[in-house]
Amino acid sequence: MRKHKNKFLVSAAASLAFSALAGAASAETLIVASPQVPEGFDGDALKTHTQKVVVQTYENLVVYGKKMVDGQMKNDPATVKPHLAESWKISPDGKTWVFKLREGIKSPYGNELTADDVEWSWSKSFAQKRTGNFIARVSNVIGVKALSKYEVEFTLSAPSSIFLKALTLYVPGIYDSTEVKKHATTEDPWALKWMQSNTAGFGAYHLETLRPDDQAVYVANKNYFGGKLHFDKVIYKEVPSEASRVTLLKTGQVHLIDRPSIQKVVDLQKDSNVKVDRASGRSIASARMNPKCEPFDDVRVRQAFNYAIDKDALNKAVFAGQADIAKSVVPPIVDGYNPNHYPYDYNLSKAKALLAEAGFPNGISEPIKLLYADAFWHQEPVAIQVADMLKKIGVTVQPTRVTTSEMRAKGSPKKMSMCFFTWEDGPIVLDPVYTMYLISHSKGVSNRAAYSNSRVDELIDKSREELDAGKRLAMMDEAQKLWVTDAPWILTTYPATFEAMNPKLSGWVHYPDEHERWRELKMD
Amino acid sequence: MNFSQFIFRRTLMVIPLLVGVVFLTFMLVRVGGLDPVGLLAGPTATAEEFDMIRKELGLDQPLWKQFLIYAGNVVQGDLGESWLSNRPVLEDISSRSLISLELLFWGIGLGTLIGVPLGLRAAFNPNGRFDQTTRVMSLLGFSIPTYWLGLVMLFVFFYLLRWAPPGMGRISLMVSPPDFITGSYLIDSLLTANWRAAHSAFAHLILPVVCLAIVSAAPIIKQTRAIALEVIASDSVRYARACGLKTKTVRDIVFRNSATPIITFVGTEITGLVGTMSLIEYVFAWGGLGQYGLNAIVRGDFTAVQGYVLTLALFSVLVFLVVDIIIAIIEPRSELT
Secondary structure, eight states, rough: OOHHHHHHHHHHHHHHHHHHHSOOOOOEEEEESSSSSSSOOOSSSSHHHHHHHHHHHHHOOOEEEEEEEETTTEEEEEEEEEEEEEEEETTTOOEEEEEEOOOOOOOOSSBBHHHHHHHHHHHHHHEEEEEEEEHHTTTTTEEEEESSSSSEEEEESSOSSSSHTTTSSSSSBOOOOHHTTTOOOSSSSHHHHTTTTTOOSSEEEEEEEEETTTTEEEOTTTTOTTTTOOOEEEEEEEOOOOHHHHHHTTSSSSSSEOOOOOOHHHHEEEEEEEOOOEESSSOEEEEEEESSSSSTSHHHHHHHHHHHOHHHHHHHHHHHHHSOOOOSSOOOTTTTTTTTGGOOOOOOOHHHHHHHHHHHHTEEEEEEEEOSSSTTTTHHHHHHHHHHHHHHHTTTEEEEEHHHHHHHHHHHHTOOOOOOEEEEOOOOOOHHHHHHHHHTTOOTTTTTTTOOOOHHHHHHHHHHHOOOOHHHHHHHHHHHHHHHOOOOOEEEEEOOEEEOTTTTTOOOOOOOOOOOGGGGGGOO | OOHHHHHHHHHHHHEEEHHHHHHHHHHHHHHHHHOHHHHHHHOOOOHHHHHHHHTTTTSOOOOHHHHHHHHHHHHHHHHHHHTTSBBBBBHHHHHHHHHHHHHHHHHHHHHHHHHHHHHHHHHHSSSSSSHHHHHHHHHHHHHHHHHHHHHHHHHIIIIOOOOSOOOSOOOOOOOOOOOOOSSOOHHHHHHHOOOOHHHHHHHHHHHHHHHHHHHHHHHHHHHHHHHHEEEEETTHHHHHHHHOOOOOHHHHHHHHHHHHHHHHHHHHHHHHHHHHHHHHHHHHHSSSSSHHHHHHHHHHHHHHHHHHHHHHHHHHHHHHHHHHHHHHHHHSSSOOO
16 A cells, blocks of 8 residues: 555656646747737737737738847838838828738638728728827828739828828728728627737737737748748647746746736846847937926926936935936937936036026925826836935925826826926837827827927928938938927936846847737747 | 524625615725726727717717616616727626636635634644744735735746746636636646646646735634633533543634634635735736626726726625525524624
8 A cells, every 4th residue: 555655655756847848839839928918919909918919910001110229129210111011102292101911812711802901991991080090190090902912002191201101000000901891890800809819910820819818829920921830739828927937938938928027127138048139229308397397397396306316326225227318209219319418417517507496406305296197107106206306405395106097097198287396107009200290299198297388399291291211311310309408308218128038049139019020930 | 593594684684785885886996086088089089089988989079878777787687888898897797707716716625724723723722833933924924015015925936946827817828728617727638538628727726815814814723722821711612622622622622612703704705815916916827707807997997997896895794694504504593683
């Protein structure tokens, strides 16, 4: 009897060891650990984990060119290359664009991409009035029509310098409308219900199975037009705890994990079983000052606050020294970034002098609330650092927590009622006009703090319709200068993006939407 | 009162309780400061789009009207759709309940198997060495944060020793799960003679089950000891001893008389441990109801939270009903009220 028991123990231990080994993946399967399985697969519904995977299925008419920078492959904001489209023509007035689609592109269902698919997909986005509609609005698109099997025409209300780059986005995505229509009903004409657990695109991967709260399994599109894919299967596994994700990566059980927090990045960088790639300079962490509130109605106060922040110390304290100091509202990843207009190097005496000039010789003792939420992990530490540093010029700041949804609501274009708050914004289109239109225009959706300068508005409006790259960049340069002199934000840093992966994994390229493309990854 | 009358009365009493639960959770999630519209609309939404989503979700209606609609649907067995995944909440909950029940069953089962004998043994020799040792152990079990315990177990048994599989759910990614029969991977794979899946499912169960067993055994040890001590001090046991009955026979009497309160206590333990379960599921990526509920709360998925809380309430009621039935069977003297 005793012997028997021992045998059982041995076999149990062996089974444990066996399972641990069996967990190691074969070379053709990529295993990604994410906090959550996608909430659905409709790119127009802006849900965090949906966005991460729709880029794998829905590819667009054009893509950015690539360039090597310091040994790292990057997207080149200055060039746009054909992708689903093979060429395009622009009318002399810049309002009509005709794209010729590449022939023979097929979805996993075997249907060929036609101009009807593009027209159907854009109609879907127009009707839903969500993200895709927003992109259409920003790039002045008012209509999309199939001219022939392979020719599709975009009509714009005015020429747009943003339009072509906006077509690199995954939304409005191009759907295999032949397949999707099979699942549409009268109440659900766009088959959104079906898209909750199915995909139909022309891109590299498509959804094979979905187990909610567990995993999504993707397989390669066997008809993919863009060449051989290294991974023929991708398991997108839900592992809610970050500590568990990190352990799984360190032991090689998964190959890629969702963007880790900065503390984990520092830990992972020391581990030889993990590779951490870094890309910098897309978005801006800031404390925004609403010029409609006292004391921010005085530009000297806003400038004084900028001088009073020791950006290097803040970078060290909050971002483990891994971010870059922000010097313009146009981030470095975008064309036309110019840090040379930035005057606010850390200078307490200048800050005090400016405050005194503004009528506050002894500082501001009445507490100013600095709101933060948890939409970005750094909002709270940045608020605390800013409050601490402003003490040195006699300003009392109270960091105050609010919910993310309250912050979004109060920062929406119609309200913009918050006076002082921390936030992060960055463009998903690599274009200075797009960036400034969203962030610095008085009607911009990411303005949030009621910044308004009629000359800046004028420059942005003109550039939106200006197709000559040189002229646009010159106008954006002037706008950056005006903006930084107006100092509506305390610029702090451009937080970096870190992607932690198996050391054998290569080919990662940073996209402005922050999502990796599985089709570009390889295992050595 | 006979047995079927008793059950019928008990079931009737559940109704006002559930109405209260439905009302309370409905109100609590709405005054909690969560706004799913902000999450759904995303960063580029305009004020009009905010309004549109609010309207689609019916959140523009007055609160009392929202409640009436919800309550009417619940009565018809419709828990609504998750606002984030658009899947029916009832479907989500029923598939996940089985997953959690399996873990709960093995975990509490093991915890009880360990806890009751230890507690009894400690009570037979109070303040002896065995009692001291179990007291320290149960104190440890009480004070260890579950979340931390799970992570440490993964760190030691998976990361350092490589004995256990990774905390990535219920079965290895490389093994296809067995066909659905009961919902338990272990039992289903055994039933279908799928040994590879059974191996994997068993190995994946060990750490979370042990984790749950440790957490549940601690109070069971302590409570069993207290209950047994009381029974030992009772007149009947003292009389039995005075009559010179064998120690073994006295112990049997103690065990019989302790059974009712111990079962009642384990019942309350089960209902109390569902919260702990969420954390264990979270750490081991178990994908059960606890993880679902936790996710729903974090993301402000109102309908899912309501469904989750309602399910837990129903579950508690069921557990107590089962406890009552068991007690009625093993203790015919107890009154059915």
